[in-house]
Amino acid sequence: MQHIDLKTILQRTVSSRYGDLVTRPTGQAVRGGIEEELEAVTGEQVAVIDFGTVRLLDYSCADEIVGKLLLQHGRAHYFLFQGVTASHCEAIEPVLERHGLAAIARDREGRIRVLGHVPEAVADTLSTITGRTLGTDVLPEATAHELLTLLRDPQMPGHGAASAPGTG
Amino acid sequence: MTRVVDIPSQFDDRTFEQFATACGEFADDRILFDAHATQWASPFGLVGLLVAGQWAAEHGPERPLLTVPSDRDVAHYWGRAGFFQHAQDWFELHGKIPRVAPSHSSDVLLAITPVRGSDDVHGVVESIQDRSAAILAELGLEATAAMGFAMALSEACQNIVEHAGTSGWVAVQAYNWRRRLGRRVVVIGVADAGIGFRRSLAATQSDRFGDRWSDATALEAALFHGASRFRDPGRGQGLGGIARYVNRWSGKLAVRSGAARIAIVPPWDDDEPLTDGLAAFPGSQVLMIVPAQDAT
Numbered sequence: 001m002q003h004i005d006l007k008t009i010l011q012r013t014v015s016s017r018y019g020d021l022v023t024r025p026t027g028q029a030v031r032g033g034i035e036e037e038l039e040a041v042t043g044e045q046v047a048v049i050d051f052g053t054v055r056l057l058d059y060s061c062a063d064e065i066v067g068k069l070l071l072q073h074g075r076a077h078y079f080l081f082q083g084v085t086a087s088h089c090e091a092i093e094p095v096l097e098r099h100g101l102a103a104i105a106r107d108r109e110g111r112i113r114v115l116g117h118v119p120e121a122v123a124d125t126l127s128t129i130t131g132r133t134l135g136t137d138v139l140p141e142a143t144a145h146e147l148l149t150l151l152r153d154p155q156m157p158g159h160g161a162a163s164a165p166g167t168g
Numbered sequence: 169m170t171r172v173v174d175i176p177s178q179f180d181d182r183t184f185e186q187f188a189t190a191c192g193e194f195a196d197d198r199i200l201f202d203a204h205a206t207q208w209a210s211p212f213g214l215v216g217l218l219v220a221g222q223w224a225a226e227h228g229p230e231r232p233l234l235t236v237p238s239d240r241d242v243a244h245y246w247g248r249a250g251f252f253q254h255a256q257d258w259f260e261l262h263g264k265i266p267r268v269a270p271s272h273s274s275d276v277l278l279a280i281t282p283v284r285g286s287d288d289v290h291g292v293v294e295s296i297q298d299r300s301a302a303i304l305a306e307l308g309l310e311a312t313a314a315m316g317f318a319m320a321l322s323e324a325c326q327n328i329v330e331h332a333g334t335s336g337w338v339a340v341q342a343y344n345w346r347r348r349l350g351r352r353v354v355v356i357g358v359a360d361a362g363i364g365f366r367r368s369l370a371a372t373q374s375d376r377f378g379d380r381w382s383d384a385t386a387l388e389a390a391l392f393h394g395a396s397r398f399r400d401p402g403r404g405q406g407l408g409g410i411a412r413y414v415n416r417w418s419g420k421l422a423v424r425s426g427a428a429r430i431a432i433v434p435p436w437d438d439d440e441p442l443t444d445g446l447a448a449f450p451g452s453q454v455l456m457i458v459p460a461q462d463a464t
Contacts, residue, residue: 015290022293022322023286024330056293056315058322059409063402087315094405094412098394 001080002041006065007053009033020056027064034069041077052083052108062091067099074101081105081115089115121146170233171196173220175203179213181422181455187213189447191220199224200233204263207242211339211357212455214251214280218337221258222361223450236263244268249339250279277303277354278340289325292338293318306342306352308461313417317354317458320413323406324358324454331397332362332451349436349459356456364452365390365425368397383426384444391423391430410456419458424449434459 010018013033014026021030034049041047049065051057057065070079084092084105096103096116103115104126112130114123173190176183191199201217203209209217217234224232234255237243243266246252250270255261270279277299281292296303300314307313321338328336338358345353362368365386373395374381389395391411396404407423411432414421422431422439429443436459 018290018294020290020293020297020318022319023289023326025286026290055297056318056322058293058319058326059405060323060326063405067402085315086312087319090312090316091319091409094409095402098405099402 001046001048002037003048003050004034004037005050005053006030006034009037010054019054020058021054021061021065022056022058024060024064027061030061031064031069034065035073038073038077044078046078046080048080048082050082051085051088054083054088057088057091059091059094062088062095066092066103067095067101070096070101070103071099079103083108089113092116119146169197170200171198172200172202175201175206175209175217176213177205177207179203179206179208179217180210181212184213184216184424184453185446187216187220188449191447191449196228198228198230198232200235201259202235204235204238206237207239209242209246210343211249211280211341211355212359212453213357214246214249215337215339215357215359216449216453218251218254218258218280219359219361219449219451219453221255222334225258226361231258231260234259234261236261236265238263240264240266248279249276249341250281254280254282254337275342276340277306277342278338280337280339282335283325283328283338283358283360284335285329286326289322289329292325293322296321296340302342303354306354306460307417307458309417309458316413316416320410320456321356323410324356324456326406327452327454328358328360328362331365331368332360333368334360334362334451336360336362336451345459352460354458356454356458358454358456359451360453361451364450365423369395372397372399382444383428384430384442387423387425387428387430388442391421391432410454414456414458417458417461419456422455423452424455425452 009030013029038047081103084107093115100117102118105115106112114126176186221232247266247268248271252265253270278295296318303317304314325338336359340356342354345351366383369386373389377385391407394404394408411421414432418434420434420437422429427446427448429446431439431441433439433441
């Protein structure tokens with residue numbers, strides 16, 4: 001895994017005075033910083049984008065840091081958004097839905113959740129895999145069938161933990 | 169010639185139209201904005217008055233005059249809200265200006281703050297988060313709501329930076345609305361004397377509306393359809409985000425631009441969702457009201 005700390009990037013690319021990810025110019029600068037770090041990410045390494053030290057994320061910044069990042073790099077890299085809070089999700093979810101994207105996030109308590117635009121079968125499958133639905137070791141048959149159908153769909157992307165369904 | 173524009177005694181979003189109508193055409197005469205009898209002004213009123221002053225100074229024959237409220241407490245309040253500090257740039261001030269510095273207090277959560285660029289938005293967000301404990305206490309909200317409040321404020325301020333073509337102001341105050349609502353509220357006023365929504369969105373949106381293109385349709389496109397002057401599909405989410413926030417907390421959002429005004433109206437208010445044909449007023453003005461979640 002390649003750990004990418006957003007506050008460090010924010011302070012390096014914008015200003016050491018800031019602790020919040022707000023405004024579009026800030027998002028653009030931080031995305032540029034992330035892209036520099038992505039150059040060191042190889043093969044199937046997961047880029048862990050860490051929101052853990054960030055207080056606030058607004059919609060404009062989320063569009064640059066999450067939306068545009070996934071649109072431009074979601075097919076070449078695996079991403080995990082780590083340390084997200086409920087308020088971060090409030091900014092990220094509309095951005096992902098607007099772009100028809102999905103992403104996997106881990107909150108500060110270590111819980112995994114899928115954000116954005118994702119077919120129900122995929123969400124169910126991920127819930128099972130990540131152990132959120134305790135006591136169900138296998139997928140319900142209907143979900144498994146739906147998942148198989150989705151996986152056979154040539155439009156379904158096959159690469160990237162965060163990806164853009166329908167654009168593949 | 170000097171023309172007198174009376175500032176309403178209670179100057180807020182509900183009396184703003186009376187003020188805008190009185191302003192009329194700014195360019196004709198020198199204007200005397202008369203606030204001597206004003207008893208109270210909301211953040212929306214104060215930032216709106218600064219917009220009028222800026223516009224009159226830039227487009228009128230001479231810098232406008234402003235008589236300060238004669239009531240000492242009212243004038244002090246305007247001083248603590250930071251009004252005179254910015255007003256002196258645009259008005260020739262008359263009357264006794266209180267020697268009080270803009271300050272945080274239980275009612276002034278954010279003194280009038282200029283918004284000229286991205287740095288100012290960062291500053292506003294920092295300030296309001298420093299005051300988040302006070303906001304939470306005022307409104308009885310959970311911590312997530314205070315973050316949402318800062319997000320909404322950030323987006324409202326960015327609207328100036330990205331679309332106005334000039335600078336603007338933001339202010340946040342808390343009140344006890346005993347008669348109007350029976351609860352405490354936090355009120356945000358954001359205003360600029362810029363080009364307004366119709367001009368800002370014209371290049372990307374006016375063809376879709378044809379003859380219907382107006383201040384009102386521009387506001388509808390921005391608030392309900394996420395329209396932006398940029399062709400980037402990620403743009404135009406800010407106002408929608410603000411709308412989601414105020415809806416979630418039973419708040420109110422109103423945006424006035426040109427001769428129209430659009431609002432998300434909560435059950436406790438009786439405003440019109442869309443009003444067209446108002447007196448033309450420069451730029452854009454945004455009002456957000458977030459009420460306390462429990463009656464106090």
